[in-house]
Amino acid sequence: MIVVPPEFALWRSRVDGAAGRAWVASLPELVERLCARWAVTVDEAPVRHGGLGLAVMVHRAGVPCVLKLSQEAGDEATALTAWNGHGAVRLFEATDGALLLERLDPHRTLHDIGLWKAAEVAGGLIRKLAVPAPTGLPCLDGIASSMAERLPPRQQALGSPVPSAWLDTARGFAADLPGGDVLVHADLHYGNVLAGSREPWLAVDPRAIRGCPEFSVPELMWTRADDVDVDSDTAVRRLLRTLVDAGGLDAEIAHGWAVARCVDYWLWGLEQGLTIDPARCERVLTALLG
Incomplete structure (x- = not known):
């Protein structure tokens, strides 16, 4: 037992x-x-x-x-x-x-190595995992449509914590960004990449969807937003570039999903009574939107 x-x-x-x-x-x-x-x-x-x-x-x-x-x-x-x-x-x-x-080794994750090297590894994994999506998985188009529709009432219920311009921008990205048709690990953060023996680093715990690989980028930004340099805005933008370059991703799509998912997760964190993650999302959004 x-x-x-x-x-x-x-x-x-x-x-x-x-x-x-x-x-x-x-x-x-x-x-x-x-x-x-x-x-x-x-x-x-x-x-x-x-x-x-x-x-x-x-x-x-x-x-x-x-x-x-x-x-x-x-x-x-x-x-x-x-x-x-x-x-x-x-x-x-x-x-x-x-x-x-x-x-795998549960005691060694990408949290245990420097941010920039970890971001390079994670970006490479985003590309490696972008294989043709099997049938039957949730589609990003539906997820994005629901996100755009539900952001305003969630924002209102929480007392409008997100600046209205940021919320509108996030809704626009969620409504307009392309869906895609590859397999996506939609919960890819540094703690979900463990050291292995077959390969140095392997992803675990996927939340699998059918979409575009850039959807994986935002969580890799907010989960180590506290590790950025003193000039946090510049470092956050550097982190986005590092992930995009390592994964051969579309920079504009990655930026759009970073904004949309950070707003979504900011509200989710407040709904769950969290305090650290909403502040991290705010830091990322400040750097990306000013």
Whole structure:
């Protein structure tokens, strides 16, 4: 039996209410069933977690693996199958709500190296992961349309924290930017790139969509916005150029999605009661919009 970290149980309960509590309560029994089904044994290592799922360290036939439990495992399995270990963690088994993955080094991420080198690695991964999108994934066109429509009421409900000109600009970008048809890791941040042995750095935990690779850029900006130099506006713009150049991306599209997603995430952070991330988004937007 595994022990679900209390902070993870609390977060899923806060986000998903009764459904989240029920899912968390089912996890120990689910792990037991999957261990029998996939012939794996649980290690005596602590259970790790992110915002959406648990990672249980296991072995199969002497090979270290990770048993990941997530309510969003379906699209993740689709993406990992398409990448087939190229730039991303390798998938061994999948079923509803669970994945068996190769084990990477959970103690070494792109947060552990300098910002500019990390940005070069991450930009290169954006390009490497931009393969033809499998069918059935959420499309960026729909995501963008919903974003443009929902920004004003969310802004109003929060007391209009985002400058109105910035909100209007974000809505314009979300409505007008091209959708695209490649596979996109829509949750690509420095903590979701782990050190590996097959390749130096591999992406994990994809939120898979069908869209354009530039959609991955914004999160790589706000998640290390506190690491920029004293002249933060210049450094933020340099960070955008570094990601674009390393990934061979379209600079105007990347800029547009950086603005749109930073406004969207600023509001989301306030809706969740966060304080640090909205301030980071404001810093990025100040540099990009003035």
